[in-house]
Amino acid sequence: MGDTIFALASARGKAGVAVFRISGPLAHQAVGRLCSVPEARRAVVRRLVWQGDVLDEALVLVFDAGASFTGEASAELQVHGSLAVVTAVARTLGEMPGLRMAEAGEFTRRALENGRLDLAQVEGLADLIEAETEAQRRQAMRVLSGAIGRRAQVWRQRLIRAGALIEATIDFADEDVPVDVTPEVLALIDGLTADLQREIAGTTAAERVRDGFEVAILGAPNIGKSTLLNALAGREAAITSEFAGTTRDVIEVRMDLAGLAVTILDTAGLRDTDDRVEQMGVARAMERAQAAELRVFLLTYPDEVLMLTPQSGDIVVLGKADLNPNTPGAISGLTGQGVESLVSRIAERLGTMAASAGAMTRERHRLAMLRAFEALESARSQIEKPGGAAELVAADLRQAMRALDMLVGRLDVENLLDEIFSSFCIGK
């Protein structure tokens, strides 16, 4: 089995308690590095201390191998549900050697492999895992559609080029390929490490706004999206940050909705238009709406077809109930009709998604960039070493590619070969 994995196991967003689960051979040791390890299966309150700093006061539980959910030695840390605590604990665990963040479904897989689950139980968990995967995917998409995404595209190109240059000198030693590729490879590595370093230092601050769920309101122009937004905001007093409306066309309102941190996105009305500025607004609305966790479609009439089609799980309702008060299920931000039930439907939908995905995905990205950074540094020192081996540089570059694949997309040998064959005349 080998490594020890951890993940945030509690589902809901802004809950009072967040539960970290740790499983694998080092689970008890990991707890031991934060506090004294309690007796198995006994919940005790412990202060978690890492490198002299108190992370939180937590309820700590450990389970022995053979007597846990996964069947492996495991542990649970129940900490306070604040974002700061969750992030700090995740970061601490991620920095412990031998520990890594679990992939979606990995706990369940271990439980299954150790004979702790039967087929029916796996089927029961499949939906949850699917939701978690989906949440991670969306979060990644959100990051990629932002500024990091544009940089990640550049990283991708640089990784491909650097990998291709090294591989060309290895696999086509007998051909007409440049013999000394090190200056170009070093320049590419320098560019990558500088970027990654900047990103790693800046992630927490830059992405804080993006925490929580995003819900996009979509519909034709003038259907009452903004009125609905105001109604939602008015009902819930906890508006934590207001929009950016002057420069951006997507208005964001952050609110606490039934206990969940939610950002409502009010988007430009969807329609074909010749107006360049409006076109950009519509494009942006579609892009943000696709990356959101949930979309609420306000329709003018029941069969209306909009430029974006609802995905499964999305909410579709008729708007402007104030004009047709007798339409069942219709809503109106103006009169408040149906808003209450819309709120509970949104909360219900979001509640089923594994929530703190946001914070955890960010931490996942940070760790990924860190791993890539380290691999690239290792590649650089290998190149600079007299007699440094090309195959080891290549191994490090591969490691960097794998670490970053959630940000730059999966890269494999075909990408490198494409670059090699289009750059060099290979072939005897």
Added chain:
Amino acid sequence: MFHVKHFDVVVIGGGHAGAEAAAASARMGARTALVSMRKDRIGVMSCNPAIGGLGKGHLVREVDALDGIMGLAADSAGIQFRLLNRRKGPAVQGPRTQADRKLYREAVQALLSRQSGLEIIEGEVVDLIEGPGGRVEGVELLDGTRLSAGAVVLTAGTFLNGIIHIGDQRKSGGREGDVASIRLGQRLGTLGLARGRLKTGTPPRLDGRTIEWDALETQPGDEEPVMLSFRNRQPLVRQVSCGITHTNERTHDIVRANLGRSAMYGGHIEGVGPRYCPSIEDKVVRFADKTGHQIFLEPEGLDDDTVYPNGISTSLPAEVQFDYVRSIKGLERVQILQPGYAIEYDFFDPSALRPTLESTLSGLFFAGQINGTTGYEEAAAQGLVAGANAAAAVLGRDPLLFSRTESYIGVMLDDLISRGVTEPYRMFTSRAEYRLHLRADNADQRLTPKGVASGLVGPERAQVYAEKMDRLSAGRAMLSSRTWGPQDLLAAGVAVSRDGARRNLLQVLAGADVTWDHICRLEPQAASIDADTRSQVWRDALYAQYLHRQDAEADTLLRNEHVLIPTDLEFPGLPGLSNELAAKLERRRPANLAEAERIEGMTPAALLLILAHCRKSVQSRAAAR
């Protein structure tokens, strides 16, 4: 009534895949027949006269580690040995040799004739015999003879509907001078297997007596030649050098002026050619700013004046070939013995194959170019897999499976099956993610035990291997039994940092600039370790640190490869699996969880469901017993 003969396994084709398949099947103990159109053409090298190289040399060593014949034949015929990437690390060094065509062919034929349990039959296979349930149960020859068999291995190379192009002339053929297998091609066309079309090219063959060798740079073999087979120590025949020359602007002008007359550029060919083996037409068009391309002039044999100019394959008309070849330095007065040609042929979509190379038709195995690969070495490795597995199936033994984590053979099989091919597939070391482990020098350590266990490796080789391993283990034990601190190491002249860490001699050996003298200063007994064991210990130690990092990843992959998906698991209707994914899974029929994981759009939840079903069916089968 025509005569019927009975075998366990019938192999169709006597190229590199067929020869290796027949030998492997017979080594496994299956009564085997090899059917070839012409006995004297068995083991013919139809393209360049060389075996091995980067990735390819690795494959030859793996075939050799499993007691195959390619390495032995190549060493018998080798006339110029070179270890490619000699100055780089052992993981990316590939042994290669120029091979005397005639000697190679003779060596293969001799090895096959010495193989017990193998009969060679001259004839053209025109039909497959199908038994109840569509199982392939033998073949029928042109003369009406029927050969019955428990399994059939098809290695038809480029002979299936092969068409040879020279300029705007085209003719049917499997290789210059040999007829294509048209009837068998038509018969296979009725089986409903997905097919595609590929092409490959050859250069004109030159008369070496008309080349101005004195005007050319030459490339000799290595001073310390490295053999292809683990069994051999030095070359067996006289060694020669290759010549090197280049194309020039005038060559390119001639090619450019005649592009429209090239079969490839004139639109006569539909098949897709390999990007890594472009014709001279391709080179001139795609790399227009290059003023010269390198050509290796490779002798085809010791008593043969034919020279293979590697680097100028073409499908231009013969007279244009004559003009451009004569524009090249050293070739001003050269005679062409046989014009270059392009050949188009059918292949079957390899993504439908099982990891044993059995096709969707039960009892019918495919190996070599018909699976969309190119190269002798790729063909031989597949032949070995198909032959051994056909035999295993007939003899009721476990299949012989190969993992990406353990061999280039595993990498190739997995690439073919999980990705299919879009161009002729060739091995590169960069295809192997565990490249540092999959070295040519340790192919025997990786594969021979497996070969011994399955019955594929004979007692003689098993014995040699066991002795070698005894020496290696003793050497490793000696070097890892004690540790030294930085102080002692520095005193012995080993450059280490004063980090306080104690190291054993295997770790010391991995350091830069450490020689055996250093080691002996620390452990005088190490002087007794023989030279071969020394270098093997060193190669193994060199990457230890890096290999350790890859272990977890390789473990995961291996675990997934070991979860076999029952062939009767019905994906549509599995609760929790999307229709789209279920349809993809049904189409690809992954053999194990690792293959399933690589299917596009696969999710962790879906993978888990499949795993749960695999476990359930294993349990219910166990309960039923």
